[in-house]
Amino acid sequence: MTDVSQRAALTPRHLTRTGERLSFLYLERCTVHRDANAITATDAEGTTHIPSATIGTLLLGPGTRITHQAMSVLGETGAAVAWVGEHAVRYYASGRALTRSSALMEAQALQWANPRTRLTVARQMYRLRFPDEDPAGLTRRELLGREGKRVKDCYRTHAARTGITWKGRRYTPGDFTSGDTVNQAITAAAQCMYGIAHAVVTSLGCSPALGFVHSGHELSFVLDIADLYKTDIGIPTAFDTAAHSDEDIGSRTRRALRDRINETSLLDRCVNDIKRLLLPDNTTPTATADDRDLVTLQSDHGHHLASGINHDGPDHDYPDHLW
Structure with missing residues (x-):
């Protein structure tokens, strides 16, 4: 194995763009280590090499161990890492941003610091989620009320479409099995979406904490971004998976969601949406500025x-x- 201390630090020119990465990779019951600029996953069946620069989010499930060198290369390549418990309890850790520019972070802080622009961005987020409705002039309470109604309608619509009996959203934090099959699928999809959003937010150099809808949490902006795709991707995928079978609902939801994310090029869409929200005048940082x-x-x-x-x-x- 190569001596890690003798390798030069990676720069953005060496890395895969966020929109071109694998949305997330789930591992369990294995040891994760490093070999050159790849990570390795070793279990009873052997060792698998995975190019670290192609990963958006690495989900570490039960029975996993990870070495310092593996975390080092994941940090260098900007991958987010989430430890996943059996009951969907997660602890998040992020790698270094794929950009060396602070332009998006500064734009985010500028928009967030002014209550008026913060509300403007919140309205833009609502418009991205529900393009058939104009939120101009709505207060925050009105935005929250309308968003809640639209999400309830989304649950009912997909329950009717899939033939699932819907009794409402039921989830006890820390207890994945407390809900019925479709609620477990919704929870699994939501947690994966949080991991993906976290990977994109940090890879762009934004602050996960400065949210425009959510507030008071270290991942407020991550929750904002993940929610943009809840009714479009997360909820429909969860209902489709639950309608097929109630067996192994967590892992089947993750696989179905990953396929859906790849089909819709969600990572590219997420990158573009964040830039559009934070840089309304389209002053996107140039590649040259990002690479040095x-x-x-x-x-x-x-x-x-x-x-x-x-x-x-x-x-x-x-x-x-x-x-």
């Missing part, structure tokens, strides 16, 4: 100065006046 470590110093009137230089002025001993 460019650090500047903030000055007055919005000007930026070169970093690594002592701005007190030239020094006879050090004419280039570097720090």
